[in-house]
Amino acid sequence: MSDPISRLDQFRADTPGAPMKSAAEVRQRGDQIRRRRRTLVAAGAVAVAAVVAGPIIFLSAGFGERAIEPQPAPAPTPSQTPSTVAPSPSGSAAASDLTRANLPTEDDLVAEDPYPQWVLEQTFDGEGRGDHNECLPALADAGALATFRRDFIPEAGQEYADSAGTLKAVVAEFGSADEAEKARAELSDAASSCTAVDGAEVAGSLPVEGGVVTRGDIVVVTYLPEGTDTNARREVATAVVTVKDRLVVITRRRGVQDYVSPTALQTSAVNAAYRLVGSSPPPASTSSSATSSSSSSSSASAPAAVLSDAHLVVAGSLPGLPMEGESSAVWQQVAPQPTPTLYCQGAWLSSLKAAESVSREFRLENGGSQIGKVNVTVLEFAEKEGADAAFETVHGWLDACPASMSDAKLFTARPVEAIEIGTTPEIDRAAQTLAEYAADCGGEGCDSTWYDHQTVAQLGTRLVLVTHAEAGGPCPPTRACPPEEASDYTEWDNRVAQTVEATVARAFQDLP
Template sequence: MSDPISRLDQFRANTPGAPMKSAAEVRRRGDQIRRRQRTLVAAGAVALAAVVAGPIIFLSAGFGDKAIEPQPAPAPSQTPSTVAPSPSASAPASDLTRANLPSEDDLVAEDPYPQWVLEQTYDGEGRGDHNECLPTLADSGALASFRRDFIAEAGQEYADSAGTLKAVVAEFGSADEAEKARAELSDAASSCTAVDGTEVAGSLPVEGGVVTGGDINVVTYPSEDPNTNAGWEVATAVVAVEDRLVVLTRRRGAQDYVSPTTLQTSAVNAAYRLVGSSPPPATASSSASSSSSSSASAPAAILNDAHLVVAGSLPGLPMEGESSAIWQQVAPQPTPTLYCQGAWLSSLKAAESVSREFRLENGGSQIGKVNVTVLEFAEKENADAAFDTVHGWLDACPASLDDAKLFTARPVESIQIGATPEVDRAAQALAEYAADCGGEGCDATWYDHQTVAQLGTRLVLATHAEAGGPCPPTRACPPEEASDYTEWDNRVAQTVEATVDRAFQDLP
């Protein structure tokens, strides 16, 4: 890393006191700079095989009604196969059609269950009962929507216990409105306040390909059948692609939680259909659910969670009267990996990507942020171009300067990283911006080191941000000697080195 004494001449004690923008405003800022794309990303996500993590006992009596008070739903159509569209579905501003719904081939069936097959397609949201945890998409501002229901192939073993899978696609007036709806629906899916007795079972991000943002939340609730030891499991994937959303709901009876990796792959495939593209062959359901020759030749995934840094490798922040504050991994956040990110990372067109985020709190206040994304590209030339793009983002900080009080302590510069294997090149920039003071003026500031590193076809993006103000998180306030920066610089370097070590561990 560069000599930290260079910051002494550039340090500003009069940090802006305006509050940092809220998460919703950050999402809007990202939407404003995101270019509308309807093209297929060059290489898509690879199908994920689900591993059954324990015995599963299923309800055999079907999916009867449960005594809950869901959101009001429109009355069912007299003709089940064609439900009349809602007024919003006929809005002339939308070009969404049934073709944007996922097909049977896009959906991955979890072993040992049979393949999903089409049951029914609706114009609009059908009867509004596709997910007991969610409000209707019309209530969320959708201009148009379509729905498709799937069941397990009849007559096959385990078909009766596989449950149901329902897909709803919707279009909104803007990418900003779609992201707002996605966040609200994801919150509703994770809490499921419309159903009594629900418990959170787990979650997974949905990333890669054309996906702008998305996640899967799984909740369970007790069965009303006193003769069964299983409960209901509802797994909800909510995925945004520009100004459109797809919601996949898998509902079944189960005793033990199994990570919904098959639904994760299905959601990525559905995202491609949402923008009028076909999923890449590697993500086709047939390659994950059968032993055909095509699946045998499908390329294996390169990136996985093993390439992401863990909380225990991150440096603790020294606190007065305490040894240190401890980092905690958090669910995917609806904000860019880098504060100065000029577009969503899907614009870099990586073949694969994995991400992880951490937060650090003290006394209920957030004092640290670490965001990490690892990107794998099909060719080194693509990785080279992506590195140059990110370098330009760090230099100009286009995503934040338009509506946030921000200043950069120094320009982006090349750095050395003490990691093995040695990286091809790396760059870093320090951005400083006002922290959230609850609507009141204060001198709290985020000091955010943003790093990009490349080795061959792989890139790592990392943020290490610490709260400070009126001084940076240095040993002395104000800092007077180069040694005052040493501990802070070492913490940043430890985060970057630990991140790069994990991301490049399998590369020569």
């Protein structure tokens, strides 16, 4: 008969972990377990203390905006892409390694001709002081883990610096590529609707593609600022671009006379995308000259430009405005202004679909006050039919004057009428109107008024648009106040005619 204890010993030997440990070994194992538990309890207490002290540490460091420049992490090589810290098993939020080094630099930004290069103004940790874009919510509200901002201004002292506007860039990192794409879509929608600004209208858009870009687009809106007595519009161009789990928003603000496709901002946004991953943009994309030479080489068969500055009137050809007891003031050419060429202009001139256009503006001042304005644009069309249609459109603008101003501050003094212009070559046709509108008196009531002659002339495939405006009030800029005879208007009429003739002669000088 077999021994049952012996069979039990054999059962133990076949069990995983057998043979069984001695009593001394069991006691030693218990001591190890107790020591481990004491260690874990101590570590847990330290973690709780860190949670309690956390807000105090953040506040003392100036969380969000810090006056002390942080030390940026070493940028990865161009072949590397940033790695997002994976969530811990406990589900805690991912850490961000985004730094100021991921913001675009001056060299990444392309300035549109004829404006000067962008230069750095200031850099912020976080989204900075004040809104970087009046159409957008805060990126923190969109779920960004970290943000940095950099503001740029035109190079001071350069020509057209005063009218170039401003440019601001904000970079952000999200918990995943899906979260970044969701934020991009929401920000792009907010940029196009721009519900925070009354009267904002979409002027155009462009995609942002190429390089390291995951997805991106540019939306341009314009609006009339509150409290202004002119029809000068403001433009907000917003580029929103993602690269995996990171995002950059570039905002350019400026005053505008006409919509121009934001191709320079498009190139700047692609360059900024490279900085998001710690790389430098390709050399060819960092300068406007390189971009121009590249595009010209790829379209060598494109026709040569017809229009140039040679088709625009110069200040010396404009008539002076004689003032009693004083010498005549001198016309000065100025930087492009955020006002339409024609006060009664009903849409962007780009809506006329001209193949080319050139423009120039002049102002006349006396004693610090503006007393004269001349705006000129010359348009060249591919076909005469296009020029014919554009003339009719502009004629309709002059007739109805659909300017975006209060009716109480605008009225047309006389209906649009055909006029003769004594130039060689002889023009096909021309039309002119006189609009009167209140001048800006700095928020105070006054009787100052602009008397604005607006003209459109056509010869073949070319149109020229001319504004000649003079300040007056309570009487027009006539010899007598109030004018009583036709001769009282003679000097004023002659000044307008001289401006129009000089402008049209210059614009059509090369036509048969």
